[in-house]
Amino acid sequence: MREIKLVEVRSELAAGTRGASMGIDALKVASLDKKSSFFTQFEPINVPDANNYLWRDNEFPNAKHIDGVYQVLNNVFNTVELLRLDGKFPIVLAGDHSTAAGTIMGIKAAHPEKRLGVIWIDAHADLHTPYTTPSGNMHGMPLAMVSRIDNLDSKLNEPSEKTIDYWNRIKSIGGDFPKISPKDIVFISVRDTEEPENYLIEKYGIKNFETKEVREKGVSKIAEEALQHLKSCDQIYISFDVDSIDSNISKGTGTPVENGLTVDEAISLNAELIKDKRVCCWEIVEVNPTLDSENAMAEIAFDVLETTTNSLVENF
Numbered sequence: 001m002r003e004i005k006l007v008e009v010r011s012e013l014a015a016g017t018r019g020a021s022m023g024i025d026a027l028k029v030a031s032l033d034k035k036s037s038f039f040t041q042f043e044p045i046n047v048p049d050a051n052n053y054l055w056r057d058n059e060f061p062n063a064k065h066i067d068g069v070y071q072v073l074n075n076v077f078n079t080v081e082l083l084r085l086d087g088k089f090p091i092v093l094a095g096d097h098s099t100a101a102g103t104i105m106g107i108k109a110a111h112p113e114k115r116l117g118v119i120w121i122d123a124h125a126d127l128h129t130p131y132t133t134p135s136g137n138m139h140g141m142p143l144a145m146v147s148r149i150d151n152l153d154s155k156l157n158e159p160s161e162k163t164i165d166y167w168n169r170i171k172s173i174g175g176d177f178p179k180i181s182p183k184d185i186v187f188i189s190v191r192d193t194e195e196p197e198n199y200l201i202e203k204y205g206i207k208n209f210e211t212k213e214v215r216e217k218g219v220s221k222i223a224e225e226a227l228q229h230l231k232s233c234d235q236i237y238i239s240f241d242v243d244s245i246d247s248n249i250s251k252g253t254g255t256p257v258e259n260g261l262t263v264d265e266a267i268s269l270n271a272e273l274i275k276d277k278r279v280c281c282w283e284i285v286e287v288n289p290t291l292d293s294e295n296a297m298a299e300i301a302f303d304v305l306e307t308t309t310n311s312l313v314e315n316f
Contacts, residue, residue, distance in 0.1 A: 002089040002316050004309065006044040007079055011072045013053055013065040014098035014138035015286070017254040021051055021095045023287030026252075026298035027305065033295070038306050042091075045083075047075045049095075062130040062159040066166040069138050073102035073145075077173050080106025084280065091309060092283035096254075097126060100239050100283055101142035105174035107237055107281055108146075112175070117184040117233030118143070119226055119273060121266070122241040123257035125190050125197040125206075127151075127182075130159040130167050132196035139254075139286075144200075145170050146179040154196035182206055184233055186226045188269065189214065189244045192257045211259050219265055223272035236278045240270055240308075241286050242301050252297025253286045267304050271311035282308060 012020040031038050053068030060066045076092075076099050083090045084107055092103055108116055120126070120143065127147075128140040132154050144151065148171045159167070182204035189211045193201070201208065207229050214222050230236055245266050247256035261269070274282055287301045 003087070004042055004312070005083050005088045005090050006042045007047060007083070007090045007092040008044050009047045009049065009072070009076055009092060009094040009099045011049040011051060011099050012095040013050060013068045013072065015096035015254050016135060016137040017288065017291070019288040019290030020254060020286055021049065022289050023095055023298065024093045026287055026289035026295055027093060027302050029295055030298040030302035033299065034302065036302070036306060038309070045079055047079050060160070060163045060166070061136050062133060062157045063138055063141070063163050063167060064136045066138060066163060066170070069098055070166050070170050072099055073105070073170060073173055076102025077105040077109065080281070081109040081174070084110030089312070090281045092281065093305070094283060094285045096139040097122070097239070097241055097285045098138045098142050100285065101145040101170070102173070103281060103283055104146045104179050104237060107235065108179040109174040111235065114234035115184065115232060116180050117186070117230035117236045118180055119186045119188065119230070119236060119238045120190070121188045121239065121244045121269065122190055123192050123243040123260060124241070124255065125187065125193045125201060127197040127200050128194070130163050131155045131157050133157065134194060143185060147182050148178045149182070149200065151196055151200060154199050156196065184230060186229050188222065188226065189261050191259055211261060214261065214265060219268040220272060223269060226273065227276050234278065235280045236276060237281045237283070238270065238273055238279060239283045239285065240266070240304065242284070242297060243286055245300065249300065250297060252288055252292030254288050254291070263300050263303070267307050270304055270308040274308050274312045275315045282312070
């Protein structure tokens, strides 16, 4: 059986609303409410954050707090690389979704010869860059970071030289090469995108299993097709953003979007996908307990976490 390591990343620098750094502890509160022993089973690793940058004046409107984000991504990268070199299976609990870039960089650095596929379960494509972002929030950029994409064809902004310098440094964490090919990304339930992202999705032929397709075909079939789409990949990383769940349910997250997954679909989907022996890391992000009542989002997210982890344990 693989040895699981919990990786806790309490960073919220890249989110547009405050509070995602509290998501991990909200998951722990949820586990206590459910009388679960989950968090006694695994030794957690706490990755240093840079949330103190939130008190500084932001000088990067097209990539907010990119100096701090760069620090956090390096910290995540180093942690995940060492775990993968040691043969551990990281389960990453993170605040904002930008840190997923550090996770991917770490996976790739540990085994650079292996082709890495990504299953991105999210309401958003997260393919923006400082040149295209409408908000400047870097949790919308991790897949562009690891694909080393600038998307100048869709350029809307004029980032400062300092912003571009940090952006180039981020893209080079773990080496001056793309960590994944955009063609090796599979989206599930992505439904809130902007034109620059749509341009890249069409350019690279990125597959998106829309919510309607999940409902029509069923979770098992979608999981099968998603994994088949990545048949040429040696390793697979799964990233689950809780805003993939419908906004009627997922109130405790920064950017909820309607027409998302049900709770049962989210649970079943992750539990099914993680059975594939190529999966080497799983991540859950963007729980923000300040945005809902009675810790509702964390309660749901914990059910996803616990069921997915149990599925991993049972199938190895």
